[in-house]
Amino acid sequence: MTSPRLVARLAVRWLLVLLVALSSAACQKTKPADQGAAGKKVYYTCSMHPQIHEDAPGKCPICSMDLILVKTAPATPKPGADAAVYTCPMHPQVHQAKPGLCPICGMDLVKQAVRSTAAGKASGGSADLTLTAQQVTLGNIRAQVIGPDTGRAKVLAPTVLTGTITADALQTEGVSSRVAGRIEQLYVRQTGQILQRGAPLFSVYSEQLQALQQEYLLALAQSREQGGPYRQFAEATAQKLRLLGLSATQLRQLAARGRPNPVVTYYSPTTGTVQTLDVVQGQYVSEGTPLVTLTNLATVWVEAQLNPQDVAKLPLGKTVTMQVAGESGSLRGKVVFLSPELSGSSQVALARIQLANPGGRLLPGAQANVLLDAPATAATAQTALRVPTEALIREGDASYLWTQTGERQYRRVRVSTGEGSASSVPVTSGLPPGTRVVVSGAYLLQSEYALRQGATDSMNGMSM
Structure with missing residues (x-):
C-alpha cells in the first residue's frame, strides 16, 4: 500500500512537469x-x-x-x-x-x-512607385515627353493683374439743390436709370425763387415803361435766376405768363446713368444738398493694383489688353493714371486704365484682368526645358518631378528650376531632354509615395 507521503511527492513532480510544458508552449x-x-x-x-x-x-x-x-x-x-x-x-x-x-x-x-x-x-x-491600372485611371495620371524649346526667343506668359471696373470720374456729375425748399415732385426714383440731357429731375417749392421771380417781373414791367436803369435792374435779376438754375426757356415762359411759378422744375444737365440718389419726394432740402449723381458710362475705368516690380511695365499712355468677366473677347484700354506712391498697408501701386464702353454693357463693379506682356527671354533660354507648374512638387527648398519609367511605374527625381510664369517653370538641371514627366496627378503620386514611405517606416520599427 502506497503511503500518503509518497503520493504527495509524485503529485508535486507531475505538477512541475506540467508547468514546464506549458511554459515551453507559450514561448x-x-x-x-x-x-x-x-x-x-x-x-x-x-x-x-x-x-x-x-x-x-x-x-x-x-x-x-x-x-x-x-x-x-x-x-x-x-x-x-x-x-x-x-x-x-x-x-x-x-x-x-x-x-x-x-x-x-x-x-x-x-x-x-x-x-x-x-x-x-x-x-x-x-x-520606382508602381500603381495598379485602376489607381492610374482614378488619379487621372498622365505623362508627356519634355523636350527643349526650339524657338529663337521664348515669350513668357503675361503677368495677370486683377482689377475692378469703376465709373469714370471725369464723366460723373453731381446735382445739388440751388435753393432751400421742398421737393414737390421727384422724377427719378431708382439708381441705374438712364437719363438724357434735358430730362426732368425734380420740382422744388421755394419762397426764395418766388420772391426773385416777382422781383424780375416788376423790373421787366418798369423797364418796358420807363427803360433806362430799370432795364439793367431786370437783367441783373434775370442773372440771379440763371445762377439758381433757371434756363433761358423758363425765363421766357415766366415773362410770357406774367406771374411767378410756385414750383420750379430742374432738368438733367447731362446724359448719364443715375449712380446715387440721396433724396426722396417731399423732403425739405437746404442750399447745396446733394440730390443725384449722374455718370456717363460711355467710358469706364479699370482700377488695378500692381507690385512695385511691375510698375515699369505699365507706363502712362501705354495700351494694354484686358479680359472682362462676361465678355467673350479681349478689350484694349489706355493707362491714364499711375499712382506716384505705394499704399501704406499693402505696398502696391494703383493704376487706372480708360476703356471704351459702347452701349454701356460694362458695369461698374465687374472684375477685369489686366495682361502685362512679358519681354522675350535671352537666347540662352532656347534650350531650356519647361514643365507645367502643376507638375512641380515643392518640399521646402527642394523641387521634385515625377517621371514615368515603365508601364504604371513612376520615379521621383529632384530638379533645379528657374523663375517661371503662371503656367510653366523652366528646369535648369536634373531632367534630361526626352524624359516622360507626369503633368497630371503628380500630387496624387506624392501622396501615395508619402503613404508608402510612412507605412514602410512604421513596419521597420515594429517588433516582429
Whole structure:
C-alpha cells in the first residue's frame, strides 16, 4: 500500500512537469513561424495587427479576430542583378515572388522592382512607385515627353493683374439743390436709370425763387415803361435766376405768363446713368444738398493694383489688353493714371486704365484682368526645358518631378528650376531632354509615395 507521503511527492513532480510544458508552449507562440522550402516563411497573423505571428491557426490575442495564413517569399535579389517582387499597396510588409492576392486585405499585388545595391546608389536609393491600372485611371495620371524649346526667343506668359471696373470720374456729375425748399415732385426714383440731357429731375417749392421771380417781373414791367436803369435792374435779376438754375426757356415762359411759378422744375444737365440718389419726394432740402449723381458710362475705368516690380511695365499712355468677366473677347484700354506712391498697408501701386464702353454693357463693379506682356527671354533660354507648374512638387527648398519609367511605374527625381510664369517653370538641371514627366496627378503620386514611405517606416520599427 502506497503511503500518503509518497503520493504527495509524485503529485508535486507531475505538477512541475506540467508547468514546464506549458511554459515551453507559450514561448513557442511568440517565435516566428517555421521556414518552409527554399526559405519561404509560413505563419498566421491578424489582419488588424500584423505584428502578431503564430505558427498555428487561432484568435488574435489583441482583438480576438481569426488569424489568417501568410506565405511570404524572400525578397532579397541575387547580387549584381535586378529582381522583382509583388507587394500590396496597403500592406507593404507582404512580399511574394509571383502575382496574387494580398493575404491580409485581398487586394491584387503589384509588381515592384528591387534594384541591386549599385543601381540603388545610382538612382538615389529610391525604388520606382508602381500603381495598379485602376489607381492610374482614378488619379487621372498622365505623362508627356519634355523636350527643349526650339524657338529663337521664348515669350513668357503675361503677368495677370486683377482689377475692378469703376465709373469714370471725369464723366460723373453731381446735382445739388440751388435753393432751400421742398421737393414737390421727384422724377427719378431708382439708381441705374438712364437719363438724357434735358430730362426732368425734380420740382422744388421755394419762397426764395418766388420772391426773385416777382422781383424780375416788376423790373421787366418798369423797364418796358420807363427803360433806362430799370432795364439793367431786370437783367441783373434775370442773372440771379440763371445762377439758381433757371434756363433761358423758363425765363421766357415766366415773362410770357406774367406771374411767378410756385414750383420750379430742374432738368438733367447731362446724359448719364443715375449712380446715387440721396433724396426722396417731399423732403425739405437746404442750399447745396446733394440730390443725384449722374455718370456717363460711355467710358469706364479699370482700377488695378500692381507690385512695385511691375510698375515699369505699365507706363502712362501705354495700351494694354484686358479680359472682362462676361465678355467673350479681349478689350484694349489706355493707362491714364499711375499712382506716384505705394499704399501704406499693402505696398502696391494703383493704376487706372480708360476703356471704351459702347452701349454701356460694362458695369461698374465687374472684375477685369489686366495682361502685362512679358519681354522675350535671352537666347540662352532656347534650350531650356519647361514643365507645367502643376507638375512641380515643392518640399521646402527642394523641387521634385515625377517621371514615368515603365508601364504604371513612376520615379521621383529632384530638379533645379528657374523663375517661371503662371503656367510653366523652366528646369535648369536634373531632367534630361526626352524624359516622360507626369503633368497630371503628380500630387496624387506624392501622396501615395508619402503613404508608402510612412507605412514602410512604421513596419521597420515594429517588433516582429
